[in-house]
Amino acid sequence: xxxxxxxxxxxxxxxxxxxxxxxxxxxxxxxxxxxxxxxxxxxxxxxxxxxxxxxxxxxxxxxxxxxxxxxxxxxxxxxxxxxxxxxxxxxxxxxxxxxxxxxxxxxxxxxxxxxxxxxxxxxxxxxxxxxxxxxxxxxxxxxxxxxxxxxxxxxxxxxxxxxxxxxxxxxxxxxxxxxxxxxxxxxxxxxxxxxxxxxxxxxxxxxxxxxxxxxxxxxxxxxxxxxxxxxxxxxxxxxxxxxxxxxxxxxxxxxxxxxxxxxxxxxxxxxxxxxxxxxxxxxxxxxxxxxxxxxxxxxxxxxxxxxxxxxxxxxxxxxxxxxxxxxx
Amino acid sequence: xxxxxxxxxxxxxxxxxxxxxxxxxxxxxxxxxxxxxxxxxxxxxxxxxxxxxxxxxxxxxxxxxxxxxxxxxxxxxxxxxxxxxxxxxxxxxxxxxxxxxxxxxxxxxxxxxxxxxxxxxxxxxxxxxxxxxxxxxxxxxx
Numbered sequence: 129x130x131x132x133x134x135x136x137x138x139x140x141x142x143x144x145x146x147x148x149x150x151x152x153x154x155x156x157x158x159x160x161x162x163x164x165x166x167x168x169x170x171x172x173x174x175x176x177x178x179x180x181x182x183x184x185x186x187x188x189x190x191x192x193x194x195x196x197x198x199x200x201x202x203x204x205x206x207x208x209x210x211x212x213x214x215x216x217x218x219x220x221x222x223x224x225x226x227x228x229x230x231x232x233x234x235x236x237x238x239x240x241x242x243x244x245x246x247x248x249x250x251x252x253x254x255x256x257x258x259x260x261x262x263x264x265x266x267x268x269x270x271x272x273x274x275x276x277x278x279x280x281x282x283x284x285x286x287x288x289x290x291x292x293x294x295x296x297x298x299x300x301x302x303x304x305x306x307x308x309x310x311x312x313x314x315x316x317x318x319x320x321x322x323x324x325x326x327x328x329x330x331x332x333x334x335x336x337x338x339x340x341x342x343x344x345x346x347x348x349x350x351x352x353x354x355x356x357x358x359x360x361x362x363x364x365x366x367x368x369x370x371x372x373x374x375x376x377x378x379x380x381x382x383x384x385x386x387x388x389x390x391x392x393x394x395x396x397x398x399x400x401x402x403x404x405x406x407x408x409x410x411x412x413x414x415x416x417x418x419x420x421x422x423x424x425x426x427x428x429x430x431x432x433x434x435x436x437x438x439x440x441x442x443x444x445x446x447x448x449x450x451x452x453x454x455x456x
Numbered sequence: 457x458x459x460x461x462x463x464x465x466x467x468x469x470x471x472x473x474x475x476x477x478x479x480x481x482x483x484x485x486x487x488x489x490x491x492x493x494x495x496x497x498x499x500x501x502x503x504x505x506x507x508x509x510x511x512x513x514x515x516x517x518x519x520x521x522x523x524x525x526x527x528x529x530x531x532x533x534x535x536x537x538x539x540x541x542x543x544x545x546x547x548x549x550x551x552x553x554x555x556x557x558x559x560x561x562x563x564x565x566x567x568x569x570x571x572x573x574x575x576x577x578x579x580x581x582x583x584x585x586x587x588x589x590x591x592x593x594x595x596x597x598x
Contacts (some may be wrong), residue, residue: 140483150531218550241549248474287595290598291595291598292596292598293598294598295598312571405504406504406507407505408546409502409503409504409507410502410503410504410542412503412539412542412546413502413503413504413539415538415539415542416535416536416538416539416542417535417538419538421538422524422531422534424537424541427538429539429540431541431542431545432545434542434545436549437542437545437546437549438546438550439549441546450504450507450510450511450593451510451547451550451552451593452513452552452593452595453592454550455547455550455551455552455589455592456551
């Protein structure tokens with residue numbers, strides 16, 4: 129792998145790993161389509177569970193800093209995720225938190241409204257489709273004739289990658305837009321100047337609204353907050369002005385308004401714009417200026433229409449936000 | 457020792473801070489648990505401020521602004537009111553008692569009312585006990 133062909137630079141070593149993820153991020157890497165040839169021209173994949181059969185021990189055997197770039201997608205949910213995050217950190221020069229889950233916790237992060245016991249109770253005992261008369265619960269250790277079996281320990285909290293290891297860059301999105309990934313990869317491969325460590329790459333610095341093509345008025349006013357099924361979207365007016373919560377004001381652009389162009393409001397997967405730590409708080413701040421009432425009772429009524437503020441404003445960012453979990 | 461809550465209070469410059477100042481210059485006594493932060497307008501108080509206060513160890517947060525219609529910037533206090541209602545709903549979902557976050561209107565002449573409010577909110581939060589949100593939110597830094 130180290131040999132130089134015709135005096136060329138050695139190829140980059142690339143790893144992709146998933147923690148608590150749906151697999152969509154790994155697929156988004158495959159979505160580079162023909163550009164994959166451009167990528168493999170410059171890089172070798174040394175680890176990529178969705179596509180290659182390489183064992184954890186092979187990674188362990190690599191010297192520290194052997195891998196050039198690791199795209200870690202998925203949140204840290206159990207001890208296996210944490211172990212691999214730490215292992216890959218040691219073996220990697222540039223560790224990228226790839227996708228919303230690794231960036232701020234993502235959809236799995238919504239489990240922070242519960243703890244391990246509540247989740248296990250629901251999943252293994254009380255859910256309508258569960259049949260578990262012996263009340264069997266997962267054990268992390270199990271004795272069999274061949275020896276002891278171990279499975280990873282399930283944590284109480286879902287953590288974004290930067291709660292476990294030091295992260296070099298964040299590439300947000302659910303999944304990240306593939307074009308952005310190719311841009312970032314090419315920048316690394318060609319040795320272009322990279323932004324300072326700990327910053328978000330592969331996204332722009334402005335809010336979604338800045339790139340949105342829908343018709344907007346200067347001072348938005350909302351009299352009633354509606355859920356998307358309660359209204360027929362006219363296809364051209366700002367979602368917020370129609371009364372539908374759109375996370376655009378508190379979300380970084382870079383995805384090309386994917387959801388909005390598909391006539392769905394922005395859900396906030398790209399995380400907050402630069403210098404903002406908490407997208408949900410910013411969204412509350414923005415909504416505060418839009419609600420069209422000065423009367424405490426009327427305001428309360430309008431706010432009551434938001435069915436699940438925490439889940440709506442922090443859909444992709446709960447573990448990475450200021451209040452990272454529910455207090456139980 | 458009896459539990460002494462820390463109540464982070466955001467007071468607007470034009471009414472509430474002046475009201476608290478009046479209480480001070482009039483030599484009225486009130487609970488020292490109130491830690492006052494002066495802001496130019498209650499409309500400047502971002503939800504981020506409130507959540508950060510909780511995360512950093514506040515047992516309660518008090519927001520004071522001008523009475524409705526009296527805002528120095530016309531409608532800053534209304535914006536604050538709307539954010540307050542959003543925040544109330546959010547913190548309850550996050551398991552924080554709604555009484556830990558309060559919004560009250562205090563005018564520049566209401567020194568006495570400020571004193572009563574400070575004592576009353578201190579008592580309420582003392583009864584609720586320590587919030588311990590900071591302990592709960594601790595994460596390793598990398």
